[in-house]
Amino acid sequence: MPPLEVLDAGLGVARPDRPAPAAVRGVVHVPPVPLEEALQIARQIADAVDTAHEHGVIHRDLKPGNIKLLADFYHLAVNGDDVPSVIEKHAHDFSHIQIADDPGRGAPGTGSLPLTDWVARSTELGYSGYVGLEYKAASAAAFDWLTAEQETEQRRINS
Numbered sequence: 486m487p488p489l490e491v492l493d494a495g496l497g498v499a500r501p502d503r504p505a506p507a508a509v510r511g512v513v514h515v516p517p518v519p520l521e522e523a524l525q526i527a528r529q530i531a532d533a534v535d536t537a538h539e540h541g542v543i544h545r546d547l548k549p550g551n552i553k554l555l556a557d558f559y560h561l562a563v564n565g566d567d568v569p570s571v572i573e574k575h576a577h578d579f580s581h582i583q584i585a586d587d588p589g590r591g592a593p594g595t596g597s598l599p600l601t602d603w604v605a606r607s608t609e610l611g612y613s614g615y616v617g618l619e620y621k622a623a624s625a626a627a628f629d630w631l632t633a634e635q636e637t638e639q640r641r642i643n644s
Contacts, residue, residue: 520566524575527554553580556612558603559619563587568603576610583617592622594630601634 556579561568582604586596593600604616622629 520561520571554578555580556582556607557619558582558598558600559585559587559590562598568598569606572603572606572610576607576612579607579612579614581614581617582607582612583619585618585620590619590621592618592620592627592630594633595620 554575556571556575558568561571584593584598584600584604585591586593586598586600588596
């Protein structure tokens, strides 16, 4: 793939220190970038959209206030980001949370990530959306973690 590919959805820009983006059905996929760099890019995009609005260039539904973050707790954690810090700083900007446990992208409770705590804290800080499940599990056991979590909560309440 060339280092710059023009798509009908916009431009995909590669950097010399990273592999080139891959285009799939009009979407530009780029390798993961550090969180702070991603937020810097998001701020630049929001500023550019705001400037375009001031000049009547972009459809009015696309505005900085409508740009939100996907909080992918599994990928943040396995990429080495400080998930509790991300939550504290940005939960009010989350538009969606998705979860899986580490190691192995397992169901919640099968690994070491405090997913329940992270979702609860995000909610305390203003997140009110859905939580997507992106873990791998056999169909027959896909929701066993939820039953176990409910039983644990019930024991806590009864004690």
